[in-house]
Amino acid sequence: MNHPPSDGIAYTGGRYLPLAEASIPMTDRGFVRSDATYDVAHVHQGRFFRLDDHIERFFWSMSQLRMSLPLDAAAVREILLQCVARSGLREAYVQMTCTRGVPPPGSRDPRACTNRFHAFCQPFVWIATPQQQEAGIAMVVSRVQRIPAASVDTRVKNFHWLDLTMGIFEAYDRGALVAVLVDGQGQVTEGAGFNVFAVAGGQLHTPGHNVFEGMTRRTVLELAPHLGLQARVGPVSVVALQAADEVFITSTAGGVMPVTRLDGHAVGSGRPGPVTRAVQSAYWQRAASDPRCTAVDYTAFEAGACA
Numbered sequence: 001m002n003h004p005p006s007d008g009i010a011y012t013g014g015r016y017l018p019l020a021e022a023s024i025p026m027t028d029r030g031f032v033r034s035d036a037t038y039d040v041a042h043v044h045q046g047r048f049f050r051l052d053d054h055i056e057r058f059f060w061s062m063s064q065l066r067m068s069l070p071l072d073a074a075a076v077r078e079i080l081l082q083c084v085a086r087s088g089l090r091e092a093y094v095q096m097t098c099t100r101g102v103p104p105p106g107s108r109d110p111r112a113c114t115n116r117f118h119a120f121c122q123p124f125v126w127i128a129t130p131q132q133q134e135a136g137i138a139m140v141v142s143r144v145q146r147i148p149a150a151s152v153d154t155r156v157k158n159f160h161w162l163d164l165t166m167g168i169f170e171a172y173d174r175g176a177l178v179a180v181l182v183d184g185q186g187q188v189t190e191g192a193g194f195n196v197f198a199v200a201g202g203q204l205h206t207p208g209h210n211v212f213e214g215m216t217r218r219t220v221l222e223l224a225p226h227l228g229l230q231a232r233v234g235p236v237s238v239v240a241l242q243a244a245d246e247v248f249i250t251s252t253a254g255g256v257m258p259v260t261r262l263d264g265h266a267v268g269s270g271r272p273g274p275v276t277r278a279v280q281s282a283y284w285q286r287a288a289s290d291p292r293c294t295a296v297d298y299t300a301f302e303a304g305a306c307a
């Protein structure tokens with residue numbers, strides 16, 4: 001089958017190929033044991049946003065899981081740039097993954113595996129489409145508890161997604177788009193691929209524990225003082241979320257997304273609020289013009305050829 005490069009390009013086993021044709025060995029522990037880490041960056045208007053920060057975080061995650069690659073950050077960077085250049089995509093979702101690898105026959109020793117690097121880009125993925133963001137999205141507080149950081153360090157980007165995935169099902173079952181999970185003490189954590197912010201009294205509040213420290217969250221925390229907003233990282237109870245003037249979620253897959261319904265009730269005015277709108281537009285301005293943007297050079301693959 002012929003797959004156009006714009007459907008996605010992958011890099012695995014040391015070569016580039018159409019994403020639809022890329023595969024990993026079935027006994028790779030990344031597949032059979034969720035023994036993997038990854039990171040996701042995005043390309044907006046042909047430029048990566050915070051590429052080096054994503055790569056740095058990816059290497060940190062690998063070190064936490066006792067993984068290593070024969071590639072350094074510069075080599076990973078080059079592969080990601082190549083994937084996007086070969087795809088021709090100007091708006092892309094770009095994932096880098098390290099899997100533990102395949103154990104020798106009869107072994108279950110993770111130390112005996114050679115860790116493997118895989119990457120791919122595909123058309124941008126939105127948790128909430130721009131149209132959905134315009135109206136604001138519906139969220140539920142899930143009955144599923146987020147896996148505790150004491151069991152799996154949530155700061156390490158990982159494949160332990162079953163709690164988050166069941167949250168997605170629950171959101172759909174309850175007529176919402178997304179679900180936020182709580183911890184064992186009833187504090188808000190995060191949802192499938194996103195962090196959460198509550199706006200109260202003109203201040204931003206985002207949970208500090210049992211969460212992945214998202215790059216979009218980091219960007220919002222950096223932008224806050226420029227917008228005259230105070231930001232507080234710390235416990236956010238479900239009650240505080242319900243009482244918030246505004247709520248938004250953040251992700252590489254969609255940016256800053258207004259939540260206008262929570263558990264079937266309007267958040268604030270029931271419309272995307274002014275603070276959320278200000279943060280949202282500052283975020284996309286940053287993503288388009290930040291000095292930490294890296295332009296993709298598409299010229300070598302302008303015909304869209306996939307080597």
Ligand SMILES: Cc1ncc(COP(=O)(O)O)c(C=O)c1O
Binds near residue numbers: 192195213
């Ligand atoms: C569990 C979880 N929380 C939060 C996020 C948001 O992180 P970022 O802003 O880096 O996309 C993600 C991203 O995939 C995630 O998987």
